[in-house]
Amino acid sequence: MILKKPALYTDLYELTMAQGYFLSGRHQQTASFDYFFRSLPFDGGYVVFAGLGDLLEIIRYFRFHPEELEYLRSQGFKEEFLSFLKDFEFKGSVYSVKEGEIVFPNEPILRVEGTIVEAQILETVLLNTLNFASLIATKASRIKQAAGDHAVVDFGLRRAQGLGGLQASKASVIGGFQGTSNVLAGKMDDIPINGTMAHSWIQSFEDELTAFRTYAEHYPDSSILLVDTYSTLKKGVPNAIKVAKELEEKGHKLVGIRLDSGDLAYFARKSRQMMDDAGLEYVKIAASNQLDEHLIKSLLDQGAPIDLFGVGTKLVTAYDDPALDGVYKLSSINGKPTLKISENEEKVTLPDSKKIIRYFNEDGSFYSDGIALNDEENPSVIYHPYIAHRSTIVSELESEELLHNVVNKGEIMIDPPTVQESAEYARMRLSKLNDEHKRFDNPHVYKVGLSKKLRELKIELIQNA
Amino acid sequence: MILKKPALYTDLYELTMAQGYFLSGRHQQTASFDYFFRSLPFDGGYVVFAGLGDLLEIIRYFRFHPEELEYLRSQGFKEEFLSFLKDFEFKGSVYSVKEGEIVFPNEPILRVEGTIVEAQILETVLLNTLNFASLIATKASRIKQAAGDHAVVDFGLRRAQGLGGLQASKASVIGGFQGTSNVLAGKMDDIPINGTMAHSWIQSFEDELTAFRTYAEHYPDSSILLVDTYSTLKKGVPNAIKVAKELEEKGHKLVGIRLDSGDLAYFARKSRQMMDDAGLEYVKIAASNQLDEHLIKSLLDQGAPIDLFGVGTKLVTAYDDPALDGVYKLSSINGKPTLKISENEEKVTLPDSKKIIRYFNEDGSFYSDGIALNDEENPSVIYHPYIAHRSTIVSELESEELLHNVVNKGEIMIDPPTVQESAEYARMRLSKLNDEHKRFDNPHVYKVGLSKKLRELKIELIQNA
Numbered sequence: 001m002i003l004k005k006p007a008l009y010t011d012l013y014e015l016t017m018a019q020g021y022f023l024s025g026r027h028q029q030t031a032s033f034d035y036f037f038r039s040l041p042f043d044g045g046y047v048v049f050a051g052l053g054d055l056l057e058i059i060r061y062f063r064f065h066p067e068e069l070e071y072l073r074s075q076g077f078k079e080e081f082l083s084f085l086k087d088f089e090f091k092g093s094v095y096s097v098k099e100g101e102i103v104f105p106n107e108p109i110l111r112v113e114g115t116i117v118e119a120q121i122l123e124t125v126l127l128n129t130l131n132f133a134s135l136i137a138t139k140a141s142r143i144k145q146a147a148g149d150h151a152v153v154d155f156g157l158r159r160a161q162g163l164g165g166l167q168a169s170k171a172s173v174i175g176g177f178q179g180t181s182n183v184l185a186g187k188m189d190d191i192p193i194n195g196t197m198a199h200s201w202i203q204s205f206e207d208e209l210t211a212f213r214t215y216a217e218h219y220p221d222s223s224i225l226l227v228d229t230y231s232t233l234k235k236g237v238p239n240a241i242k243v244a245k246e247l248e249e250k251g252h253k254l255v256g257i258r259l260d261s262g263d264l265a266y267f268a269r270k271s272r273q274m275m276d277d278a279g280l281e282y283v284k285i286a287a288s289n290q291l292d293e294h295l296i297k298s299l300l301d302q303g304a305p306i307d308l309f310g311v312g313t314k315l316v317t318a319y320d321d322p323a324l325d326g327v328y329k330l331s332s333i334n335g336k337p338t339l340k341i342s343e344n345e346e347k348v349t350l351p352d353s354k355k356i357i358r359y360f361n362e363d364g365s366f367y368s369d370g371i372a373l374n375d376e377e378n379p380s381v382i383y384h385p386y387i388a389h390r391s392t393i394v395s396e397l398e399s400e401e402l403l404h405n406v407v408n409k410g411e412i413m414i415d416p417p418t419v420q421e422s423a424e425y426a427r428m429r430l431s432k433l434n435d436e437h438k439r440f441d442n443p444h445v446y447k448v449g450l451s452k453k454l455r456e457l458k459i460e461l462i463q464n465a
Numbered sequence: 466m467i468l469k470k471p472a473l474y475t476d477l478y479e480l481t482m483a484q485g486y487f488l489s490g491r492h493q494q495t496a497s498f499d500y501f502f503r504s505l506p507f508d509g510g511y512v513v514f515a516g517l518g519d520l521l522e523i524i525r526y527f528r529f530h531p532e533e534l535e536y537l538r539s540q541g542f543k544e545e546f547l548s549f550l551k552d553f554e555f556k557g558s559v560y561s562v563k564e565g566e567i568v569f570p571n572e573p574i575l576r577v578e579g580t581i582v583e584a585q586i587l588e589t590v591l592l593n594t595l596n597f598a599s600l601i602a603t604k605a606s607r608i609k610q611a612a613g614d615h616a617v618v619d620f621g622l623r624r625a626q627g628l629g630g631l632q633a634s635k636a637s638v639i640g641g642f643q644g645t646s647n648v649l650a651g652k653m654d655d656i657p658i659n660g661t662m663a664h665s666w667i668q669s670f671e672d673e674l675t676a677f678r679t680y681a682e683h684y685p686d687s688s689i690l691l692v693d694t695y696s697t698l699k700k701g702v703p704n705a706i707k708v709a710k711e712l713e714e715k716g717h718k719l720v721g722i723r724l725d726s727g728d729l730a731y732f733a734r735k736s737r738q739m740m741d742d743a744g745l746e747y748v749k750i751a752a753s754n755q756l757d758e759h760l761i762k763s764l765l766d767q768g769a770p771i772d773l774f775g776v777g778t779k780l781v782t783a784y785d786d787p788a789l790d791g792v793y794k795l796s797s798i799n800g801k802p803t804l805k806i807s808e809n810e811e812k813v814t815l816p817d818s819k820k821i822i823r824y825f826n827e828d829g830s831f832y833s834d835g836i837a838l839n840d841e842e843n844p845s846v847i848y849h850p851y852i853a854h855r856s857t858i859v860s861e862l863e864s865e866e867l868l869h870n871v872v873n874k875g876e877i878m879i880d881p882p883t884v885q886e887s888a889e890y891a892r893m894r895l896s897k898l899n900d901e902h903k904r905f906d907n908p909h910v911y912k913v914g915l916s917k918k919l920r921e922l923k924i925e926l927i928q929n930a
Contacts, residue, residue, distance in 0.1 A: 002467060003628060011622055011646040012660030016684065020666070023683045031669065071652045116669055123663075127623035128630055157476055158592035159788040163468060164629030165593055181476040187536045195477030198588075200795040201485070203803050204496065204581055218488050219481065230806065230930065262808070313788045322787040323624040323778045330665040338668050341695065343727070465695065 001057040002166060002188075007064050008071070010124040015072065018117045019081045027084075031116040031333050032353050034108035035126065037326040038346065041135055041318065045443030046433060048141050048426050049109055050174045051133030052099040052406070053416040054167070058125055059407060062090050091410035092118045095403040097356070099417045100137075100174060100426035102433050104448050106346075106385065107369060108331070108354050111403065116333065123328045132164060133171040135324040136316065139293075140175025141430060143311055145438060146293040148300065151308045153194045154180035155288055156316030168316040174422045176430075181310075189419045196224040196258045196286065196310075208235055212243045220252035224286055227257045227271070237271045241278045256284035256307065264289065265304040272305040286310060292319070293440065339461050345386050351461050354454065359397040365432050367397055372451035382449030392449060466522040467631060467653075472529050473536070475589040480537065483582045484546045492549075496581040497797045497818050499573035500591065503811065506600055506786040510908030511898060513606050513891050514574055515639045516598030517564040517871070518881040519632070523590055524872060527555050556875035557583045560868040562821070564882045565602075565639055565891030567898050569913050571811075571850065572834060573796070573819050576868065581798065588793045597629060598636040600789040601781065604758075605640025606895060608776055610903060611758040613765065616773045618659045619645035620753055621781030633781040639887045641895075646775075654884045661689040661723045661751065661775075673700055677708045685717035689751055692722045692736070702736045706743045721749035721773065729754065730769040737770040751775060757784070758905065804926050810851050815919065816926050821867040824859045830897050832862055837916035847914030857914060 003009060021027040040047060064072075064085040073082060092114020103109045110130065112119045144152050154172040157165045157180075169185035179192035186193035197215060205211035208230055216223045225243065227236025237257065244254035257275075259267050264287045275283050287299070288310035296309055313319055329340055329349045337352035353374040359367040370382035380395035406414050417425075436444035450458070468474060486492040505512060529537075529550040538547060557579020568574045575595065577584045609617050619637040622630045622645075634650035644657035651658035662680060670676035673695055681688045690708065692701025702722065709719035722740075724732050729752045740748050752764070753775035761774055778784055794814045795803055802816035818839040824832040835847035845860035871879050882890075901909035915923070 008649040008652055009622075009631070010648055011620070012648050012651075012658045013646065013662055015648065016660055017662060017666050020680055020683050021669075024679050026669075026679075029669065031665075033665070068652070071648075075651075075658065120663075120665060124623050128625055128627065131624060132627040155476070157474075158589050159596060159790070160593055161626035161629030161782065161787065162593065162597040162632035164626035166474070167627035181478065183475050183477050183480065183536075184473040186477075186540075187473055187533070193477045193540065195481055197478055197482060198585075199805055200496075200498070200585060201482050203795050203805065204486075204491075204494065204798045214489050214491075215485055218485050317626065317782075317787040319787055322626065322782040322784055325624070330668050333669045340664055340668065 001054055001061070002163065003058070004061055005065055005068065006058045006125050007062055008068050009128070010121070014121050014123055015077070018121050019077060021117050022081050022084055023078065027115060027117045029116045029334050030114065031119045032111055032113040032331050033119050033123070033328050034331050034350070034354070035110040035130060035326060035328050036106055036108050037131075037324050038105055039325055040105060041138060041321040041324055042142060044138065044142060045437035045439070045446060046102050046104065046138070047134050047324070048137040048175050048430070049097055049101045049103045049134050050099055050137035050171045050422065051130040052096055053422070054129050054133065055126060056406065056412055056416045058129065059090050059094070059122070060412060062122075064088055089410060090114070090118050090122065092407070093405060093409055094407035096406045097402045098404065098425055099422040100429060101402060102366070102426070102429045104369060104446050106350070107356050107371060107448055108350065109356070111353060113353070127326055127328055131324040131326040133167055133174075134326070135318045136168045136171035137175035137426065139315055139318045140172040140177050141426065142293040142440070143296060143315060144176030146297040146300070147309055150300070150306065151178045152176070153178060153308065153310050154182065154312075154315060155310040156312035157182045159313040160316040165316060170419055172315060173419050174426055176423065176427060191419055197226050199226065199229050202226065202229040209239045209242065212239050213246070216243050216247055216254065220247055220250065221255070223254055224256040224258050225254070226260060228259060228261045232259065232262060232267050233270055233274070237274050241275060241280060244280050244283055245278070254280070254283050256286050258286040258288065258310070260288050264306065265299050265302045268304040268306050284308060288312065290314065297440070337457060337461065339458060341462055341465050348458070348462065350450070350454065351457055352454075356402040357399050358402055359394045359399045365434050366446070368392065368394070368447035368449065370394060370449050370451060371454060373454050373457070376451060376453050379451035381452065383452060383455050385448075385450055385455070392447065466519055466526070467628065468523070469526055470530055470533065471523045471590050472527055473533050474593070475586070479586050479588055480542070483586050484542060486582050487546050487549055488543065492580060492582045494581045494799050495579065496584045496795060497576055497578040498584050498588070498793050499796050499815070499819070500575040500595060500791060500793050501571055501573050502789050502791040503570055504790055505570060506603060506783065506789055507607060509603065509607060510902035510904070510911060511567050511569065511603070512599055512789070513602040513640050513895070514562055514566045514568045514599050515564055515602035515636045515887065516595040517561055518887070519594050519598065520591060521871065521877055521881045523594065524555050524559070524587070525877060529553055554875060555579070555583050555587065557872070558870065558874055559872035561871045562867045563869065563890055564887040565894060566867060567831070567891070567894045569834060569911050571815070572821050572836060572913055573815065574821070576818060578818070592791055592793055596789040596791040598632055598639075599791070600783045601633045601636035602640035602891065604780055604783045605637040605642050606891065607758040607905070608761060608780060609641030611762040611765070612774055615765070615771065616643045617641070618643060618773060618775050619647065619777075619780060620775040621777035622647045624778040625781040630781060635884055637780060638884050639891055641888065641892060656884055662691050664691065664694050667691065667694040674704045674707065677704050678711070681708050681712055681719065685712055685715065686720070688719055689721040689723050690719070691725060693724060693726045697724065697727060697732050698735055698739070702739050706740060706745060709745050709748055710743070719745070719748050721751050723751040723753065723775070725753050729771065730764050730767045733769040733771050749773060753777065755779065762905070802922060802926065804923060806927055806930050813923070813927065815915070816922055817919070819919065822864050823867055824862040824864045830899050831911070833857065833859070833912035833914065835859060835914050835916060836919060838919050838922070841916060841918050844916035846917065848917060848920050850915055850920070857912065
């Protein structure tokens with residue numbers, strides 16, 4: 001986390017509401033809020049949850065510092081409330097699915113319990129953190145899925161949305177990327193860093209061969225030569241072959257070449273042929289230039305012999321769907337369940353504290369999820385959220401509860417997951433999600449149902465309203 | 466700037482190339498690089514340049530700190546190069562258009578001169594900063610244009626791309642927004658902060674009227690009441706009217722109501738009528754919910770009586786075009802002009818150090834821009850970049866050079882522009898851009914030509930290559 005003082009990274013209304021609760025003596029009311037999203041990005045079938053590690057850091061550092069209080073004073077906040085903020089620490093509890101978990105719309109994937117002020121005041125920074133990390137981890141997992149066993153590396157920093165680039169690189173690795181070009185992300189989160197060379201390196205030399213030779217001299221075992229500066233097939237690849245042969249004579253090996261323009265399938269095939277003819281079967285081909293999951297799938301479907309994909313803009317900005325619509329909604333106040341009604345049936349929220357139960361098929365793959373009240377037994381039947389006659393029997397299935405107590409009355413209960421741990425968990429969980437939910441075109445909808453009690457409570461509260 | 470140590474916020478290859486130059490004794494070569502973009506975002510007609518203030522801060526703070534050098538050591542960088550980095554400071558020069566300037570594709574809007582290492586090593590962080598800030602300032606200016614004299618406020622932090630939210634709020638104000646909900650952006654960049662209330666405030670009370678009353682009690686002169694929690698017209702607006710009347714009795718005024726769902730045109734008209742009938746003509750209507758320039762234009766075209774627009778996701782992520790394609794290309798090395806050729810004519814870069822001249826019509830509006838070699842006189846005719854027979858005579862026109870020396874041999878030459886100064890400059894310059902370049906549908910292409918000498922140099926270098 002680069003943001004060591006997260007308390008003001010928030011919408012003003014969180015603070016004006018907090019002051020309102022405080023001044024009207026209502027700040028000790030207890031509340032619980034759910035984090036969930038309503039629709040799946042990229043016309044896809046799932047989301048990879050990420051950002052929990054960062055959120056735990058935010059909670060750890062959540063304090064109002066003197067210069068922050070001074071700023072709030074200048075904005076008209078009252079002295080008695082500023083005194084309250086001065087001593088403020090988050091003493092609530094957080095229940096969350098694991099970072100890397102595969103999750104679906106309307107599931108309460110994270111719940112915050114505490115006083116109304118401490119639960120409310122986290123809203124904006126929590127949404128900002130979880131929405132973006134989950135969006136990018138999901139995009140990355142799709143790209144990795146298209147690439148199969150081929151390596152995918154994040155090259156997106158230059159087009160990332162400002163400092164969002166830091167979080168994007170981390171989330172990419174959680175989603176299945178093997179590394180990033182982003183050095184600071186590498187340092188902060190212990191992620192492998194990778195890179196090749198720019199056109200400017202080559203242009204700064206008298207000719208391409210000298211540029212390649214000089215680079216290879218200093219990086220005899222880690223050079224990937226960019227071959228498209230002048231002419232990929234007439235100059236770039238022949239020069240790379242020459243340098244590879246010179247490296248061989250000195251007992252080294254050229255790692256690869258990089259293609260960054262033109263028809264990547266055509267150039268990859270031609271380059272592969274030229275290098276193979278020269279006995280350089282071991283030299284890899286890296287490709288970049290506006291890649292995403294669809295383009296990578298198309299290249300591999302065409303049999304393009306590309307070993308490594310550098311993915312930039314389309315990954316780090318989630319170009320085709322640049323925001324996850326995650327929200328944070330009140331589900332109970334002073335122990336009393338509440339919901340937000342809406343004329344749009346899908347936008348009615350779920351009341352009260354809940355758990356998520358995942359049910360498994362006999363082969364260990366995910367069957368469906370159920371949402372139940374926290375204090376009821378795991379249900380034997382789950383029901384469609386609002387279509388009356390739809391239900392499914394789950395009593396015979398293996399099951400697992402997904403929410404874990406990660407912060408208890410202010411105390412952080414887990415070691416924040418490392419990027420590699422979350423990546424491994426996501427990989428393992430994705431392998432249990434059946435292919436029909438993972439395909440890019442019209443993925444099959446994964447079933448998420450409600451317990452009878454939860455559905456009845458929801459209907460009762462709607463009727464009362 | 467939240468990033469106080471920007472040197473590692475870069476692609477690895479910038480550092481491996483720098484080490485390559487250093488180890489081969491080529492690091493003292495001089496180089497110049499141009500920053501420019503190739504295509505206009507949002508199918509629009511212009512870009513508002515932003516991010517210069519942040520870039521100057523980055524240059525000011527650009528050092529390699531001990532723990533950063535330690536990390537690079539762990540990644541295999543050589544001791545002699547690490548010693549060089551230890552003492553590294555940017556001692557080059559930067560020429561830039563003003564923050565807030567209206568700019569067009571392929572113009573070298575910022576140039577970095579220095580040793581090859583110092584100019585190269587800035588690339589990634591420069592692109593990351595300028596691309597995103599310019600993208601959002603441009604989006605904001607389009608939204609402000611649609612809103613006309615109505616206020617527009619940034620409410621996007623919860624859906625922003627992580628910490629990019631900080632830079633987005635700042636750039637929004639440069640583009641014409643009057644404020645943001647983002648408290649930290651307000652504090653860091655002295656931007657007005659705004660806010661209303663969330664649904665959870667209302668849900669946490671026994672009823673909506675009590676929730677409104679309590680808020681108004683503590684914010685008697687700054688309340689904007691959210692009226693759509695239960696039923697906008699049956700409950701929300703009548704309750705807001707009741708509270709407004711109670712405030713009047715105490716000598717205060719309700720500022721406004723906020724609509725956040727449903728048909729905003731319909732609800733705004735109905736709410737306006739109800740409030741006017743109650744003698745509350747002064748109470749404003751704020752609207753939010755997935756707004757962008759097109760939706761705001763449509764609402765105002767329908768005559769919706771909305772006074773303030775809260776714009777979120779579509780603004781801060783530049784939803785319909787989430788990356789500006791800015792690049793950074795070598796234009797000379799050791800005083801020798803160079804260019805990057807490409808099979809795609811539009812992608813051939815412009816050689817050598819250049820200036821941009823803006824020509825004005827008699828009424829003071831922008832006529833066209835010319836790009837010329839830095840050491841030639843301002844041209845009297847400018848030529849289409851590659852279509853041979855197109856040219857325009859500019860000798861009789863008022864003109865102005867757009868590039869200014871903002872960093873000279875490492876010394877920052879200007880006070881970094883404040884957000885308000887850049888916003889005012891953008892507003893003034895946009896007023897000089899004729900409407901046909903600003904319209905949303907098929908905007909007229911603004912002409913950018915080359916001097917004869919520059920065009921001839923470009924052709925000569927292509928033929929040599």
